[in-house]
Amino acid sequence: MHHMSHAALPAAVVLATLVGAGGFGGHAQEYEVSTASRGVDLSGEWTPVREEDNTGNTELGDWVGIPMNEAARLRAMAWVASIQTLPEWQCRPHAVSYISRGPSQLRISKEVDPVSREVTAWHMEWLRSIDKAIYMDGRPHPSENAPHTWGGFSTGQWIGDMLRIHTTHIKEEYLKRDGVFHSDRISVNQFLIRRGNYLTFLLVEYDPVYLTEPLIRSTEYQLDAHQNIPPYPCNVVEEVDRPRGVVPHNLPGTQQYRDDVRDFANRYNIPWDVVTAGAETMYPEIQDRINAARAKP
């Protein structure tokens, strides 16, 4: 686990930097911002090493570590995986809020102005996803009436050798693959730190609709010179034969709504009021509640 020890240090530095800056959104002037031609070269083929909370293998009702509010929990309880068999749900990529949490390889390339040789944009492409541009040329974000995409609209700036990416105009999408959604009002800050052949990829997500606090997650990538992200075509098919207009969901009061979502809590003997505690589950003190509940006869 050599890479994990490398991961801890930059993450701590980033967090200290962010806390010291007094927040993430709208405080660009507080950073010492370099010009677009500075920073480090991020381009290359990167393969995911692992992230810290097993996002890729989500279990039903596993909501710990997510600062979700009551509305988000109710929505997750009503969620049924079968909704993803609807034609409109097939072939969707993961949005920017989730894609770096999935087991997808990443290609980063740069767009260089042929005259000034400045990097005017970075491009990120994950397997099963879409090209995502990060503009470094100072262009503004679109108006609030502009469309939203899975990748959103991103601008970047260097903070020393750390690339800070600010993304808006993101579509509604899940934060975890068990019905925990964010809204289309989410904004995401990403922080990329390269240390030789390793890349730390930090996500800080703000959703005024479904999150009570920023959700912070990190992923590690390793450079892989033999990697080539293949094409990933997708066709919409009839996955389930159902009447037109049916949208799968759990009705309140049904067994699925009431009992099945407790699968994770029951399997790991975690109290239901801990699983549903939202932001509290991000902090170490939640262990005390778990232990106290388990200690009860």
Add this chain to the structure above:
Amino acid sequence: MRAVLLAAAGFGIALAAAHGRAQQPRGSIQEVDAVQELDVVPVHGNIYMIAGAGGNITVSAGKDGVFLVDSGIAGMSERVLDAARRLERQAQLKEPPIDLRFGAETRGTLQSSLNPIGPPKPIRYIVNTHFHADHTGGNEKLAKAGRTFTGGNVAGDIADAGQGASILAYENTLNHMSAPTGSQAPTPPAAWPTDTFHQDSMKLSHFFNGDAVQIIHAPDAHTDGDVIVYFRGSDVLVSGDIFQMTTYPFIDVANGGTINGIIDGCNRMLDIVIPEFRMEGGTMVVPGHGRLSDGADLAYYRDMLTIIRDRAQALIKQGQTLDQVKAAKITADYDPRWGVNNNTWSTERFVEAVYKTLAPKPGKR
């Protein structure tokens, strides 16, 4: 009847005011008019969305002139007209006139180089997606500033046939805006639709700015007169208030709106939508209010409404009353994003409308 129409007009004005407040929280609608800027958002090709004038307005600007879907609130007409002219001018600059210099000794280059671009072409058509004043308030001024296509027998028989843009709508929209002879209409005759239809759809008889234009009736949705407009070449759908990105849909039950009609309208549009790649882009959808959207956004909206409808329907089947359904908070998981509470519309009234249009009518089993 007159009272109903006046009430409808008042309702429409109130609705326009409410939408204005939603986009600009401070002040009355008049104050909003004074400070609000229009936001012109490119959609596809010659198609643009204008936000900030009440309901969203869709503009097709090109060689054939200007085609509008909806006209916003009356107080914003001048700005909308100015925006439409700018877009038309922009289209002309992008595609200058055909060069006719060749083959004629009389056609020198100097003449056209003095000013090769003519004045912006006028508004030719306005489609009203429904009758509410935040979508039809600009009809009178905008139509008057325009000039429709006419000629032949029509121009010969009717002297003023070419004056003003044509206003197209479903028949019920005209009924809501007009009144029987001898009665006071809620809107002036100059604002009324000039061409209506009462069947499933209407097709413009010719391409406009390269687009085939289809106007599709969505029965009993937001009102009883809703239409969806499809620009087939540019691949743009205009939903009217069947779909909006701001709040739960306003279901105008008093004027024929139903939750199932709205869901059907969304599904009708989803049948048309083809995404460009990975379920985004491709067919773009201009909602009645709020940001420009695509099929994925529309699908999320359809999903939400279907889920809420199903919850209400299940409780109604159990024999629960309206108060019980309200107490069940069937929208709680969507309220932080789509909830609304103003003088005209609220989440509570949305649930009421859902209930009323699903519950068996008295005397029926």
